[in-house]
Amino acid sequence: MLKKLVPALAAASLLATTQVPSAMAFDIGGSNGWKFSTDGFLNVFGTYESVQARPAGVIGGELGSGGNVTTPTAAGERDQQFRVRTGLLPVGIGFNIKSPVVDGVQYGIRLGIYPQIQNNGGSHTDISPNIDFREINATADGSFGQVLAGRALNLYQGKNILTDMTLFGAGVVGPVNSGPTMGHIGYGYLYPNFGAQIRYTTPDMAGVKWAVSVNDTSDIGAATVRNIPRFESELSWATTYTGGKAQAWLSGLWERNSFATTQPIRPGQHVDTVGGAGGLEGSINGLDLLVSCYGGQALGMLGMNGADALSADGQVRPNWGFLTQATYQLTKTWKLGLNYGQSRAEKAGNDTDANIMKQQAAVAAITYNVNSFVQLMAEYTWAQDRWFNGEHQNGNMGAIGTFIYW
Known part of the structure; x- marks a missing residue:
């Protein structure tokens, strides 16, 4: 269960029902009780996508190279692209330092790179990679639970993405050529992102844990006064x-921002981001079933609190979505998976029928475990962006790749 890999994603419990090859980190221990270890993974995918021409005059949408623009792509031509790249997960390299237990507390430091x-933006000459320092944090673990301070995966919708089978695949390829693919980000859940925070997690209480965090703030659309x-x-x-295991979760967030008094949109007034999310997953004799969902206001359609969290006149836009999934472990080495998700936005303020209404995607995958640390997989993804005026854009995508874990 990748007990050493999982900290690179956030915490071991977050992947409690995800079946992936096992791997062990490299551990170096000193005579004084301090320990250094490294863990990680590398993935390579060949991806191909064919996306219909973007409708003229629409707002929003993520398919092809026209994501979040208001004009069609390349004179209305459809987008076709082959890449050799990482999937939804980039390459992960983790470094860990653990202290000896002092007065019942063990301290740790995590750096995840x-x-x-792939080359930046698909350029043959621009070889600058997208290097993301997602994790830089310190922890203190004891009978009281855990305190974390630093940069780590945010709590809200964290489990929604970590239980998606395309986490170890590609899913929707999307418009980010120099970064990872999207999986079901914007097509069943939102990207929780990694952020600066101070977090407390209770001890395990008969399988129940509660975590709460105070987080660095972000703009909510055009509301940029962030004093709470x-x-x-x-x-x-x-x-x-x-024969199996189960998990369930509920997560939430709240943030209040205000418009600057000099802004022409609602000067001095505030807006709230409010969100709830949850999920239920259970497995029995190789069959694993999952449903997760989210909803709220001023969330956006892709990344939390994006430019599309509010209407053009500064009103909060309702957002919601869900993901359903079934996987089956055929044998010790072969696994099949199928999932479907969608993300939706409701009209707010001065929105028109040209605004994005729904983004949906379905993924079929087959995985083969070569051994305990090498995995091969193939995926087919169908995705669609749909606007309130009835216009839509379809995409078909395929991915074949491999993971190696350590």
């Missing part, structure tokens, strides 16, 4: 039983 393998902390929380439960 996540580069890409952002709060996120997660309540989770996990258990095992003969």
Whole structure:
């Protein structure tokens, strides 16, 4: 279960029901009780996408190279692209330092580096990679639970992305040529992102944990006065039983921002981002079923609090979505998976029928475990962006690749 890899994604419990090859980190221990270890993974995918021409005059949408623009791509021509690249996960290289236990407390430091393998923007000459320092944090673990301070995966919708099978695949390829693919980001959940925070997590109480964090703030659309902390929380439960295991979770966030008095849109007034999310996953004899969902206001359609969190006149836009998934472990080495998700936005303020209404995608995947640390996989993805005026844009995508874990 990748007990050493999982910290690179956030915490071991977040992947409690994801079946991936096992791997062990390299450990170096000193005579004084301090320990250094490294862990990680490398993935390479060949991807191909064919996306219909973007409708003229629409707002929003993520397919092809026209993501979040208001004009069609390349004179209305459809987008076709082959790449050799990373998937939804970049390459992950983690470095860990653990202290000896002092007065019942063990301290740790985590540095996680996540580069890409492809050239920037698909250029043959621009070889600058997208290097992302997603994790820089310190932890203190004891009978009281855990305190974390630093940069780590945010709580809100964290489990939604970590339970998606395309986390170890590609899913929707999307418009970010120099970064990772999108999986179901914007097509069933939002990207929780990694952010600066101070977090407390309770001890495990018969499978139940509660975590709360005070987070660095972000703009909510055009509301840029950020003088109140952002709060996120997660309540989770996990258990095992003969032939399987199960988990459930609820997470939420709240942040209040204001418009500057000099802004022409609602000067001096405030807006709130409010979000809830949850999920339920259970497995029995190789069959794993999952449903997750989210909803709220001023969330955006892709990354949290994006430019599309508010209407053009500064009103909060409602957002919601869900993901359903079924996987089946055929044998010790072969696994099949199928999932479907969608993200939706409702009209707000001066929105028109040209605004994005729904982004949906379905993924079929087959995985083969070569051994305990090498994995091969193939995926087919169908995706569609749809606007309130009835216009739509379809995309078909395929990916074949490999993961190696350590």
